[in-house]
Structure formats: structure tokens, C-alpha cells
Amino acid sequence: MREKLFCILENDNDSLLSRCYNLIMLFAIVVSFIPLMSKHTNSFHLLVDYISTAIFCLDYLFRILTADFKLQKGKLSFLFYPFSLLAIVDLLSILPTFLYFNNSLRLLKIVRMGRVLRVFKVIRYSKNIQILTNVLQNQKESLLLVASLAVGYIFFTALLIFSVEPDTFETFFDAIYWATISLTTVGYGDIFATTMLGKIITMLSSIIGIAIVALPAGIITAGYMNEITKKG
Numbered sequence: 001m002r003e004k005l006f007c008i009l010e011n012d013n014d015s016l017l018s019r020c021y022n023l024i025m026l027f028a029i030v031v032s033f034i035p036l037m038s039k040h041t042n043s044f045h046l047l048v049d050y051i052s053t054a055i056f057c058l059d060y061l062f063r064i065l066t067a068d069f070k071l072q073k074g075k076l077s078f079l080f081y082p083f084s085l086l087a088i089v090d091l092l093s094i095l096p097t098f099l100y101f102n103n104s105l106r107l108l109k110i111v112r113m114g115r116v117l118r119v120f121k122v123i124r125y126s127k128n129i130q131i132l133t134n135v136l137q138n139q140k141e142s143l144l145l146v147a148s149l150a151v152g153y154i155f156f157t158a159l160l161i162f163s164v165e166p167d168t169f170e171t172f173f174d175a176i177y178w179a180t181i182s183l184t185t186v187g188y189g190d191i192f193a194t195t196m197l198g199k200i201i202t203m204l205s206s207i208i209g210i211a212i213v214a215l216p217a218g219i220i221t222a223g224y225m226n227e228i229t230k231k232g
Contacts (some may be wrong), residue, residue, distance in 0.1 A: 006066035009059075022125045028055045029121050036115055049115075053097040056121075060090045086124055093118040135223035146215045153212060154179045157205050165198045183209035 008018045032052035035045035067081035068074060081087055096115045123129050136143065158175040169175045169191065178191045182205040193202045 002066050003069060005062055006069040009062055009066060010070070025055070025059060025125045026122065028052045029118055029125075032056075032115065032118050049097055053094055056090065056094050056118075060087075060094060063087065063090070086121075089117060089120045093121060131224065131227045132220075134227055135220055138227075139219050139223045142219050143216055146212070146219065149215075150183065150212050153208065154183055157182070157201065161193065161198060161201055164201065165193055165195055168192075168194055168198070179205065182206055184213060185209050 007015060008021050010018075029052075031048060034048050035041060038045065063070070064078065064081060064087075068077040071077035071080055071084075073080060082091070093115070123133060154176065158172065158179040161178060162169050162172055162175040169178065174191055178193075181188055182202055185206045187206070193199045
């Protein structure tokens with residue numbers, strides 16, 4: 001019985017029960033965000049939250065009961081599984097509903113923020129997101145290299161603009177903020193260069209930013225196509 005349950009939980013695409021289970025869980029995840037779309041909580045929002053949390057609790061319990069099939073570590077699997085990344089996400093998506101009953105924690109924003117973490121549960125039930133997760137895992141070295149390049153360039157341009165226009169940027173964090181939005185070519189306009197040299201630096205930063213931002217997009221796209229080809 002536990003082995004059959006494990007096959008259903010682990011997205012056995014040949015099983016109708018598995019597909020139905022995934023659809024139910026995806027529906028519960030999406031519906032659970034309804035209370036977050038309003039600043040005020042009413043009885044309907046509470047009912048939606050209670051039902052979705054009950055479904056998440058059952059899913060969490062099922063996965064603990066079948067942890068030995070997942071981790072293949074015997075009885076130690078039941079001890080190690082709660083500390084795995086997705087198990088922690090599952091637990092954090094459940095806790096806000098129970099914390100809500102505590103009046104001392106009821107008004108804390110962390111309760112609402114904890115519910116937002118439920119979006120990460122989609123990773124387990126969406127085939128496309130699983131493919132994207134595999135791409136990120138396989139291309140992590142290339143992506144880390146690009147990320148290091150971006151961080152280094154942001155730090156360099158921040159130092160440069162902070163030295164050129166010390167009166168415009170009150171703190172070095174302001175310069176980091178300016179460098180980041182310039183690199184991504186967003187340019188909110190709340191902090192901007194005022195001197196001729198500063199404007200030239202801004203233009204160069206935006207042009208180079210286009211190339212840096214395009215690199216991870218190309219890497220992920222190529223990896224995604226490879227994964228689709230393998231699946232096909």
C-alpha cells in the first residue's frame with residue numbers, strides 16, 4: 001500500500017491516479033492564494049485556508065510515510081526527510097494557518113509571507129517546472145559564472161560612480177542600487193547621474209548590462225531545449 005502511494009506521489013505519468021493527484025494539489029495551491037488577494041479576512045477566506053491546509057497536511061503526512069522509498073536509507077529516511085528542501089517548504093506552507101490562531105502572532109506579516117511560500121510547492125507537481133529545475137541544476141556552473149560576472153560588474157560600476165559623483169549618492173548602497181537598476185536597464189529615475197562623466201558611465205553600464213542579462217537567458221534556453229529533446 002505504501003509503495004503504491006509513493007508511486008502516486010512521485011508523478012507516475014502512466015498512472016491516472018498520479019495525474020489526478022497532481023491536478024488536485026495544483027488546484028489546492030492556486031486556490032490557497034485567494035485569501036492573500038485581499039487585505040481583510042472573512043469567513044470564506046478562512047474556509048479556503050482551512051481546506052487547502054488540510055490537503056497540504058495530508059500530502060505532508062503521505063510523504064513522510066513513504067520517505068523510505070524516496071531516500072532509500074531505511075528507517076533513517078523518516079528522520080532525514082523532514083530536513084530536505086521540499087519537505088521544509090511543505091512545512092512552512094502549513095505553519096501559517098496554525099500560527100494564525102495565536103493572537104500574539106496573528107498580526108505578524110510573517111504569517112502572510114509564509115503562505116506565499118506555497119508557490120514553491122508547484123515545483124513538485126508541475127512537469128515543466130521540474131524540467132526547468134533540471135536545467136538550472138545541469139547549468140549551475142555556467143549560471144554561477146554569469147552571476148559572478150554580474151555581481152563584479154555591479155560592484156565595479158558602483159565604486160566608479162560613487163567616486164565620480166559623491167554628492168549625488170549619499171551612501172555606497174545607493175550606488176549599488178543605481179548600478180543594479182542600470183545593469184538591468186530598468187532605470188527607475190529616483191537616483192540618477194547628474195554630471196557628464198556620470199551620464200557616460202550610465203550609458204555604458206546600460207549597454208553592457210544588455211549583454212550580461214542576455215547570457216543567462218541563452219544558457220537556460222539552450223538547456224531547456226536539451227531537456228525537451230531528451231524527454232522526446
